[in-house]
Amino acid sequence: MNLEKMYEMQKELDARIIKEKGLEGVDLLPNTVLALQVEIAELANEWRGFKHWSNDQEPRFNVLEIGGTDCSEEKLVNRVLEEYVDCLHFFLSIARQLDLPEEDLYVWEETAEDDTVILFSELLHNVGLILADRLFVNPITDVPSFRRDHFKAALFIFYALGEQRLGFTFEQIAEAYVAKNAINHKRQSTGY
């Protein structure tokens, strides 16, 4: 599994949703940007590290019982990882809507910022800037590159957050993405 394959899987899921919901020709970018902001907020909510008023600031896990009563096994489901890949779905969908070439999904820069709370705020800020050209009085001359630049800045922060601050490996992220992609296809089939 690699990022290009996940990008392909996202394009297939998006194409299916657009076809089945009759959304051809509709600008879905505003909805998708807001959806990503909502998922980032859900991610922060499961991470919990900013809740200084709470005695419980540990990331949330769900305990799933697998198998019958005699062979029951407990599996810890990392709710932070689940929200992280919900974000990745919308990141890849926005990349598609911005016609981002797949090689541009690999962005990396040095970051001096190692405070997770600040990274979350920076992430939300940069995602909000993707559509900021619509807020300005003076028109932006090159809207596509303005949007892509803010998108790439957000994506870079998102990677840094996942790998450096939340401690996910690429393999964990890819496995969780593939699992959630299948669930999202199933939801389309069952009229979610």
Ligand SMILES: [Mg+2]
């Ligand atoms: Mg979610």
